[in-house]
Amino acid sequence: MSLLGGVIHREPGRPAGAPLLEAMAARVPGVGIPFTLTSANVGFVVGASGKAPKRYQTAIAAADLDLVNLGELRALTGLTVGCEVLGRLYELEGWPGLLRHLRGAFAVALWDPRQDTLWLGVDHFGIKQLYYCDTPDGLAFASRPSALLAMPGGRAEADPQAVYDYLNLRAVAAPASAWKGVRRLPPGHLLTVRGGAITLERYWDLEYPERRIGLREAMTATARHVEEAVSAALGGGPTKETGAFLSGGTDSSTVLGYMARLTGERVPAFSIGFHEERFDELHYADVAARHFNAGHEKHIVTGDEALAAMPLIVGAYDEPFGNNSALGTYLCARLARDHGVRRLLPGDGGGDVFGGDEGHGGGRGVGVDAR
Numbered sequence: 001m002s003l004l005g006g007v008i009h010r011e012p013g014r015p016a017g018a019p020l021l022e023a024m025a026a027r028v029p030g031v032g033i034p035f036t037l038t039s040a041n042v043g044f045v046v047g048a049s050g051k052a053p054k055r056y057q058t059a060i061a062a063a064d065l066d067l068v069n070l071g072e073l074r075a076l077t078g079l080t081v082g083c084e085v086l087g088r089l090y091e092l093e094g095w096p097g098l099l100r101h102l103r104g105a106f107a108v109a110l111w112d113p114r115q116d117t118l119w120l121g122v123d124h125f126g127i128k129q130l131y132y133c134d135t136p137d138g139l140a141f142a143s144r145p146s147a148l149l150a151m152p153g154g155r156a157e158a159d160p161q162a163v164y165d166y167l168n169l170r171a172v173a174a175p176a177s178a179w180k181g182v183r184r185l186p187p188g189h190l191l192t193v194r195g196g197a198i199t200l201e202r203y204w205d206l207e208y209p210e211r212r213i214g215l216r217e218a219m220t221a222t223a224r225h226v227e228e229a230v231s232a233a234l235g236g237g238p239t240k241e242t243g244a245f246l247s248g249g250t251d252s253s254t255v256l257g258y259m260a261r262l263t264g265e266r267v268p269a270f271s272i273g274f275h276e277e278r279f280d281e282l283h284y285a286d287v288a289a290r291h292f293n294a295g296h297e298k299h300i301v302t303g304d305e306a307l308a309a310m311p312l313i314v315g316a317y318d319e320p321f322g323n324n325s326a327l328g329t330y331l332c333a334r335l336a337r338d339h340g341v342r343r344l345l346p347g348d349g350g351g352d353v354f355g356g357d358e359g360h361g362g363g364r365g366v367g368v369d370a371r
Contacts, residue, residue, distance in 0.1 A: 003028045003047040004064040004107050004130070005142030007151075008118050010196055014137075016043025023150040024142060029315065037062070041138070042111045042118060056087020060111045064128050064143055067104035068232040076101070086110065095119050096190050096203045103232065107143055118193040124204050126174065126187030133182045139193055145182050145318045157181075170322025175200065178319040230258040233345050243268035243341040244294065245332055248284030251347025253292075259345065260292045269294040270336045270344065272328045274301055299335050301328070 005024045007016050018036045021043050025034035031047030037060060038044075044053040044062040053062035061083040067073070074080055077088035089098035090110060096119075099108070105127035110119045120141055122130050132141040133148050140151045148154055159180040162172045172178050174186035185191055188204035213221075234242060244256040246269040259267045269289050273282035282298055289296035306327055313326050336344055 002064050003031045003034065003045065003143055003147060004062060004109060005046075005140070005144075005147050006042065006044040006062065006109055006118075007138060007140045008111075008193055009041040009138040011041060011138075014041050016041060018043070020150065021045035024140075024147040027146045027150050028144045039111060040113055044109060044111075052083065054081060054083035054087060056084050057091060058112065058114055059087050059090050061086040061090070062109045064107045065102075065104070066128070067102055067106060068235055069101075069103040071235070073101060096121065099190065099203055109141065116194060119190060120185060120193075121190040121203070122185045122187065124188045124206075126185075130185045130191075131177055131182050132185070132191065134198070139198065141191075145177060145179055148182060166320050166322060172319060226254065227258050227262070230255055230345065231262050234259065234262060240268075241341060242343045242345065243270055243336055245269075245329075245336075245344040245346035246271045246285045246288060246294070246296070247347065248281035248286075248288065249347060249350075251350030253284075253288035253347070254350070255345050255347045256288055256294060257292050260294065267292065267294045268336070268339065268341050269296050270332050270339075270341070271296065271298045272301055272332045272335070273298060297335060297339055299331065301331055305331070 003025055005021070007020065009016060016038045018038065021036045021038075022034060022045070025031045025045050025047045028047065034045050034047035035052040036043065036045050037053035039060055042060075044060065046052055046062050046064075053060055063083055063086060065082050070082070070085070073085050073089065077085050077092070079085050079088050086098060086108060089101055090112075092098075093101065095110065099121050102108075102123070104123065106121075106123045107128035107130050108119075108121045109130075111117070118139075120130050120132070122128055128143065130141055130143055131145045131148060132139060133151065135151050135153065137152065140148050142148050149156055157180045158178060159176065162176055162178045165172050165176070166178070174184040177184045185200070186202075189200060189202050192199045192201070244252065244259055244267055246252050246256055248271065256267060256269055269285075271282055271285040271289075274280045285298070286296065288294075309327060309330060313330050333344065336342075
């Protein structure tokens with residue numbers, strides 16, 4: 001598992017010691033030996049897939065990045081290392097200007113001693129996350145809330161409001177978290193720590209401009225944007241290590257089709273099925289795989305296998321996760337890894353964008369009835 005974390009002490013002359021940073025990493029399973037870097041009263045810790053902290057000029061950047069435009073950023077900055085790219089972008093664009101150049105999932109921490117300022121930022125949709133808490137010594141932040149338990153006085157105490165929200169909504173919305181005293185950066189937001197003051201602000205929001213266009217124009221534009229998104233996600237990397245997460249639905253089947261078109265190769269596709277007919281969509285996945293000539297690997301999940309996987313899945317989350325798709329996602333990722341594929345492109349979000357999920361239709365009906 002990846003980790004991005006750090007601390008900033010209130011006392012300017014008090015160093016952020018490596019032992020505390022290493023203790024934060026020790027709280028997160030699978031991080032291994034972390035990278036640490038300190039400067040004055042600020043310290044960073046990064047583990048596993050996170051990018052090691054780097055100094056660029058006077059600024060220090062640390063990040064957990066999964067960007068789809070890293071090649072474009074390297075061309076812009078003339079640098080190749082992820083955090084050095086961020087440092088150069090900061091010199092060129094400042095903060096939060098550099099965030100507007102990032103496309104994909106990211107969590108970024110940047111310290112500028114000239115301004116005595118620490119900045120934290122997460123991507124537009126909150127795919128990567130950052131949690132933070134105020135302590136007697138200063139502010140601590142981490143991509144996993146369990147890492148914050150290493151702070152002096154840290155304890156895992158559930159927030160009653162979060163329990164209420166989760167039981168009613170199956171989610172705890174940012175800036176809240178499941179834990180008392182721990183906050184989470186909302187999507188498209190940044191946090192500024194300067195002179196002991198902490199401010200939270202939005203740098204991006206999703207907009208739906210009202211512009212009426214014809215059906216044909218809408219279909220053409222949608223196809224173009226989806227193809228561009230799949231092309232960017234492929235990123236020109238090794239196609240044999242990238243596959244399709246094929247559920248059998250319209251969204252994942254569309255992504256598979258564009259992957260086949262863009263690569264000109266036989267795309268590895270992976271699907272999970274169930275013995276219970278009402279949950280099983282393998283028939284539709286087979287249709288899509290045959291149509292796009294994919295190399296299709298399937299696995300039927302048994303009840304015993306699902307039960308055995310649950311402790312691993314629960315252990316991977318520091319907060320309750322109210323979506324049973326976690327089981328299928330984990331088992332499909334494991335299936336892909338067993339076949340040498342390290343990265344899967346899914347069709348997540350299509351129902352949300354186009355209102356295709358049954359829940360959206362039900363909500364609309366409830367709204368009409370209420371009126």
